[in-house]
Amino acid sequence: MTTGPALRERTAQWRVGMVIPLRGPAGLFGPSCEAITELAVHELNGARGILGREVAVEIVDGGAPPHEVAAEVRRLVERGAVDAVSGWHISSVRHAIAPVVAGRVPYVYTSLYEGGERRAGIFCSGETPRFQIAPALRWLRDNLGVRRWFVVGDDYVWPHGSTRAIRTFAHELDLRITGETYVGLGSGDMRRVTRQVAAAPCDGVLMLLVGQDAVRFNRAFAAEGLHDRLVRFSPLMEESMLLASGAHATRGLFVAAGYFRSLATGHAMDLLSSYVRLHGPSAPPLNNAAESCYEGLHALAELARRADSPGLAEFNAAIDGTAYEGPRGTVEFRGQQAAQHVHLAVADGYDFDVITRL
Incomplete structure (x- = not known):
């Protein structure tokens, strides 16, 4: 004691x-x-x-x-x-x-x-998704015409729970989820994932990936040249991840969050x-x-x-x-x-x- x-x-x-x-x-x-x-x-x-x-x-x-x-x-x-x-x-x-x-x-x-x-x-x-993901999808639909989404997530609670909410938002916003794939947290094969994305009929990729997994996906995405034709959106992307991804790998990447370092x-x-x-x-x-x-x-x-x-x-x-x-x-x-x-x-x-x- x-x-x-x-x-x-x-x-x-x-x-x-x-x-x-x-x-x-x-x-x-x-x-x-x-x-x-x-x-x-x-x-x-x-x-x-x-x-x-x-x-x-x-x-x-x-x-x-x-x-x-x-x-x-x-x-x-x-x-x-x-x-x-x-x-x-x-x-x-x-x-x-x-x-x-x-x-x-x-x-x-x-x-x-x-x-x-x-x-x-x-x-x-x-x-939470209702106030973070849903309005971002609406903005991307209205301003960039993105209606068909492919979901890429880590295989655990947050991505699966968020995707259930996203399916509801898709119905409300007249969007389509054209595919989903999940990878082991910290161990996913991102080259396999980007090949799936490249073959999918989508306008954008909705990323539900954590930290270094998102970094590895960004690099693989850019290596496939997918940033030339597809938008990416993530509710979890911050400045350390941008730095680790490299500027060449984050073109066309949109993020929704309550805080950014650059908020004025x-x-x-x-x-x-x-x-x-x-x-x-x-x-x-x-x-x-x-x-x-x-x-x-x-x-x-x-x-x-x-x-x-x-x-x-x-x-x-x-x-x-x-x-x-x-x-x-x-x-x-x-x-x-x-x-x-x-x-x-x-x-x-x-x-x-x-x-x-x-």
Whole structure:
């Protein structure tokens, strides 16, 4: 049993288990997620922390197999080492963590995801298909005439759940899904996939690929010369992935997200300035996945302020209507799901040109 100064120090802190990928296809985001987490902690502690307690984080590798991530979170929760859990990680990891934290500590899940999370104590601050993918498909139909889509996804929860929603959107928007293919997370043969795409009667490819998998697909897509005749759209593409893909491999690539580094709003520009001031110009690229971790910590702080308690029951009671201003503009929870502005952008070399707010 922990006693003495160590226990007093822990009690004086609000400790958050930040589950972020340090390996695997999404490990590309890890350095940026860690760097911006440090910024969020710095800001919160400059404003008296959470409920008057200093904020501290415990990094958990969300790129490990889901059962290993859940086991590590369980150890932290059972030791009383964390007061909350947050971070960017894939949906299969969320499903593994959910029963571990149930009824114990608040869990702000920050990634875009397939939607539909209803379990008590899980608060989702990321984008969902209805407000991210559907309006982008409408814009691409109306402005570029893209009506026939081929879906390429990793073979796990988020791509399959999102594709079910996309089929509904296709019916509503008079679009066609002309093919689907799924690859093993971190192990797919992208040359095989691009050959399938090349043979399909489609105008565009809807990418539901994570991190390095999307990078490998972009390279294979360009090597086949498919960017000369097909549009690509992804709800998960950020600046690190552009850099890793290479500018030649991202022509005609459209992305919808709640945040881009190139957003020219006051709060977004303030975030970029603060990030560079803290970490310097050589900091890991600021991107959507990392910024979502910033959102998660600030959402926890606002929830705690509104609940006026660290208790999970009080968080559950306070969630509906909780709102704050940040780099994404106004973020407001409607039940357990946050609503936020979503923007459409097109890749422009190693950055994004934001076209419109959807």
